[in-house]
Amino acid sequence: MFRINDSIVFQGKEYTISKFLGQGGMGYVFSIEEKNGNSKFALKSLQHFLPDDNNYRSLINEWAQAQKITHENVICYRGFHDGLSEPRTPYLIMDLAEDGSLEDFLLSQNEFMEESVCLEIFHQIIDGMEAVNKFLVHRDIKPDNIFIEKGVFKIADFGLAKIAEEKTRSKTFKGWGTDPYIAPEAYRAETNTIQMDMYSIGHVFYQIAGMRHAYGTPDDWEQAHLTAVPKALNTVNANISPKVSAVINKLMAKRPHARFKTWDEVRQELICASHNVGDHKSAIDNILQKKILRDLKAEETLSAEKSKEKELKRKSDILDFQFKNEIIQPLNEFVDDFNKVSGSGSTMNMNKVSAKGGLDLTSNIRFDQKSVRIWFHKLDDSDVIKRYVGGLRSEHKLLLRKPTLHGRDILAWGGIVSSDKRGLNILLVASENDDYGDWFLLENTHSAFAPPDDNKPEPFAFSSRELVNEIQNIGVMHIYSLNVSPLDIDSIVDFISNAF
Numbered sequence: 001m002f003r004i005n006d007s008i009v010f011q012g013k014e015y016t017i018s019k020f021l022g023q024g025g026m027g028y029v030f031s032i033e034e035k036n037g038n039s040k041f042a043l044k045s046l047q048h049f050l051p052d053d054n055n056y057r058s059l060i061n062e063w064a065q066a067q068k069i070t071h072e073n074v075i076c077y078r079g080f081h082d083g084l085s086e087p088r089t090p091y092l093i094m095d096l097a098e099d100g101s102l103e104d105f106l107l108s109q110n111e112f113m114e115e116s117v118c119l120e121i122f123h124q125i126i127d128g129m130e131a132v133n134k135f136l137v138h139r140d141i142k143p144d145n146i147f148i149e150k151g152v153f154k155i156a157d158f159g160l161a162k163i164a165e166e167k168t169r170s171k172t173f174k175g176w177g178t179d180p181y182i183a184p185e186a187y188r189a190e191t192n193t194i195q196m197d198m199y200s201i202g203h204v205f206y207q208i209a210g211m212r213h214a215y216g217t218p219d220d221w222e223q224a225h226l227t228a229v230p231k232a233l234n235t236v237n238a239n240i241s242p243k244v245s246a247v248i249n250k251l252m253a254k255r256p257h258a259r260f261k262t263w264d265e266v267r268q269e270l271i272c273a274s275h276n277v278g279d280h281k282s283a284i285d286n287i288l289q290k291k292i293l294r295d296l297k298a299e300e301t302l303s304a305e306k307s308k309e310k311e312l313k314r315k316s317d318i319l320d321f322q323f324k325n326e327i328i329q330p331l332n333e334f335v336d337d338f339n340k341v342s343g344s345g346s347t348m349n350m351n352k353v354s355a356k357g358g359l360d361l362t363s364n365i366r367f368d369q370k371s372v373r374i375w376f377h378k379l380d381d382s383d384v385i386k387r388y389v390g391g392l393r394s395e396h397k398l399l400l401r402k403p404t405l406h407g408r409d410i411l412a413w414g415g416i417v418s419s420d421k422r423g424l425n426i427l428l429v430a431s432e433n434d435d436y437g438d439w440f441l442l443e444n445t446h447s448a449f450a451p452p453d454d455n456k457p458e459p460f461a462f463s464s465r466e467l468v469n470e471i472q473n474i475g476v477m478h479i480y481s482l483n484v485s486p487l488d489i490d491s492i493v494d495f496i497s498n499a500f
Contacts, residue, residue: 001089002030002045010041010093011079017043027089031096041078042097044157046090056090063092065135073128075147075156097147097154102204106143109211112237115244118209119270121153125204126270128155129197130263137192141200142181143207179221180213184254187222195256198266202251202259209244210236214252226254226310227303232292242288243273249295254302316378318435319412320361322428323376326439327414328353328363330489331374331496335365348500360464367500376414376426377464379403385472403471405429405484410471411437415461416492418499423461426487439487442474450479 002008006017015032022029027045034040046059063080070076076095083090125146132138132155138145145157183199206214214230215221230252234245247269253259260266276284335350342348348367356362361376377383384400403410409430417423425442443459446452462470474482 002028002043002087002091004030007035008032008043008081008087008091013037013039015039015041032093040096042094044092044094046083046092060090062136068135069131071128071131072152073124073154074131075154094156095149095154097149097156099148099150101144102146102148102153102208103143105148106207106211112211112239113209115209115239115241115273118205118240119244119274121208122205122270123267124153125155125201126263126267128153129194129201130267131155133194133197133263137194138197138200139186139192140178140181141197141204142178143204144178146204180215182221182225183256184225185256187226190256193256194263195259198251198259198263199253199256202248205248205251206230206233209233209240209248212236223307227307229296229300229303232289232296234289234292241273241276242285242292243276244270246288246292246295247273249292249299254299254306315411315435319378319428319437322437322439323361323412323414324353327374327376327426327489327492331363331365331492334493334496365496370500371419372496372499373417374414375417375464376412378412379410383464383468385468403468405440405471405474408432413464413467413471415463416495417461418495420457420499422457422459422495422499424459424492424495425461425467426492427484440484441487441491443483443485444470445481445483447477447479447481449477452479 002017004017004020008015008017010032014035016035017030018033019031020028021031021042030043030045032041032043060080060082063077066077067079075097078093078095080092081087081090129138129141138155140157141155145155147154147156181200181203183196186196203214210233214233215224215228218224218228230249232242232245233248234240234242247266250269251259251266260269332350335348338348346368348365350365351363353361353363356375360378363374365372365374379402384402386400403413405427406429410427411430412428414426415423416426425444427440427442428437429440431438442462444462445458445460446456470480470482473480474484
């Protein structure tokens with residue numbers, strides 16, 4: 001670990017660590033001064049690392065790549081020490097920007113800036129990002145990582161950068177960005193592209209012009225990036241034209257392919273905004289403003305669909321978990337216990353759960369040429385009870401009602417069916433207390449109300465399509481007796497034991 005007044009040798013010259021500048025996710029940042037000269041640089045140390053770790057090697061590779069980037073609007077990386085020799089701390093030497101960060105600059109602003117001032121900053125940042133993205137995807141763009149030196153804005157801190165187009169599927173010790181600026185696709189661990197950086201820059205531009213984050217201060221940043229839609233920037237800062245607002249909206253588009261392909265496209269679109277100064281400016285702004293509102297409405301529709309998809313996926317995953325954990329897993333344990341006793345000559349086999357028919361999951365237990373099939377179906381919009389109402393003189397109306405048990409929605413159902421066609425049904429019913437369902441067992445037999453004419457053995461399991469109509473007959477006089485009780489896994493084990 002470095003301390004003030006420590007000395008290091010860099011490119012044949014001795015430097016003294018003169019000042020502590022701050023702490024980041026990877027380590028500490030200091031300013032260093034040449035002992036017998038006037039040179040000043042910034043030193044960023046990496047405090048925790050394993051020399052043989054893939055993440056460490058990747059970072060060193062990124063530092064080497066970053067040294068190739070030379071541009072007025074980029075903090076220049078002068079060199080690095082890999083920590084494999086003394087001193088045993090990897091560090092990076094970079095140019096020192098002494099006028100603070102964009103974050104500091106924004107905090108000092110008391111009123112909205114004019115569009116021309118914003119555009120001047122935007123173009124500098126675009127130029128810097130274009131230079132960076134020729135070699136790296138930065139992945140941690142934010143106001144804190146953009147520095148100012150004598151009025152020039154400079155992109156800095158490639159600690160999270162990834163070589164362009166590389167794919168990473170896990171969060172490394174370096175993290176994956178800063179919550180308010182992470183692109184939606186980063187949460188899905190998709191391929192790193194410059195469109196990720198464009199998304200972050202869009203939010204930085206919005207913050208520069210709007211003096212606030214596009215999404216405010218949400219409790220759940222991931223949900224905000226995936227589904228939230230910001231107000232049009234020109235309605236936040238009246239100095240901003242609809243054209244510039246539209247460009248920033250496109251940078252912040254949820255889908256990567258809906259953003260710009262290159263930084264020059266962004267540059268040219270912003271240049272177009274400065275041309276809107278003629279006699280028709282008002283009419284042009286009016287048309288562009290209406291287009292912005294339509295685009296935002298479309299984005300809101302897409303976000304609502306994404307929210308619905310995410311919620312449906314969450315509920316579906318819970319149902320899968322309950323089936324596998326509370327039905328299949330105990331039966332697996334029963335099969336394992338049986339095989340420990342039966343010996344290799346009398347093995348019972350149970351295959352893994354497999355998906356069948358979209359929402360359906362199935363598994364099979366086999367022993368001595370007999371089998372028991374276990375199936376599970378998650379209810380969807382097609383699993384409804386259909387009933388027509390209306391008198392002779394009125395038009396019939398179709399009513400759709402979701403299957404229920406004791407007034408509670410049925411989330412999923414299934415069956416345990418032996419090779420001789422006997423079976424039981426299982427029901428997963430919405431809980432009154434949490435997102436997890438409660439299990440019930442349905443044992444079906446013929447009633448005395450009508451003689452059997454369907455050759456169903458007893459007890460028997462209804463198919464999923466039969467359950468849609470038969471479930472409403474629980475507790476009523478009917479040709480079948482449907483007896484429902486809280487599910488005890490031992491009842492299913494007993495059924496299976498009788499099936500073999």
